[in-house]
Amino acid sequence: MSAPGTGASAASPSHVSVIDGVLRIAVATAENGTSLSPAGVDQGTAALRAAGPEIRAVLLVGEGSNFCAGGNVRGFAGADDRRAHVGDIARRFHEFVLALDAVGVPIVAAVHGWAAGAGMSIVLHADIALGGPSTKLRPAYPSIGYTPDGGMSWTLPRVVGIARAREMILTDTVLGADEAVRLGVLSRLVADDEIESEAVRIARTLANGPTAAYAGIRRLVGDSQHRTLAEQLDAELESISSAAVSPTGIEGANAFVEKRRPDFTSLERD
Known part of the structure; x- marks a missing residue:
């Protein structure tokens, strides 16, 4: 079912649902190459802010071949006013991040395929992030001449240390699944085809906990x-x-x- 307060309509399909106390938010879809979904971000923010005691865990997923391949670079390049366009996307993304931080319940991420740019930023806000052998993460911002958003410059140093974080962002390091677990960016790995089902299981278990x-x-x-x-x-x-x-x-x-x-x-x- 759709979470309340999302404003989803036939023209804007719902990216959020609530099942068994778990608020599921799709941060990306197959549309626009699995880039960050502005609708998913906006609906997710509204649902997180409206969450009452019935919401006992949050599950972050990507719908498509990747968890989230980053921002929609074609949209950035095609904007009449790039500063205003990118600034608006980042502002809305940051509202989502702040809502995640404030929600107070455990956050689980099902990280399949690529988590690049904004996708990697989201992973770093999860309490538990599951990946598979094929999962890859990448800061991605330098590759298009951008700087991070979504809190990556705040979270990554706290996970891997400031020196390693600088190196990773500056050199646009691609993290394979095993290295991401070793560094603490991912919690653990399961089979690629079991990532979401295991994440759902964990989220439901947490939803029944204290x-x-x-x-x-x-x-x-x-x-x-x-x-x-x-x-x-x-x-x-x-x-x-x-x-x-x-x-x-x-x-x-x-x-x-x-x-x-x-x-x-x-x-x-x-």
Whole structure:
């Protein structure tokens, strides 16, 4: 079914759907060579901002031969005002990235084929990114004389280190699947024909888990970038103490003692 607030119509088919608590967003389609879909970005942003407790995980996919082959360079080159056109696409893309960052639930990416330019930027915002042996990633921006967008200049240094990030972006390094896993850009690999099905399985599993705890984990990990160890320990102390008396934490601990499976979803949908 379509997620609310996307504004999809017959003229603009829906790039978002919600199934079993998972918000699925298609960031690219076969149209325009699997380049970043402005409609997917806009609809995804609206759906993420409108997400209520029924949304418990996000799944990012590409529909076509690639996850996302980057921006629509033909569209860039054909624009009457390239500055205004590229600036508008980047602004809308950045709204999507900020909505991803703010959503608070786990984000899973099913990365098949190429994730280049904007596609690689999106992968770097996923909590779990699955690829296959044929998956390849590439910054791509220097190849057309552009600089990064979508947060790549912020996320990539935090994943691979600033020196390696500079080298990768400046030399437009193509990352094969094994190297991407070794560097932490991808989480792990599965068979090429199982990438989306495994990503769906993980997203559904997360959607049935302790959403409140997941939100706390994402906050702690994200905020650790600008804290000292002492500050992070204080944040962990406050977070785990609060979790202990939350409905989620009470249910989890009680279920463990009672040797039963915890029921987090009914608690967190109330």
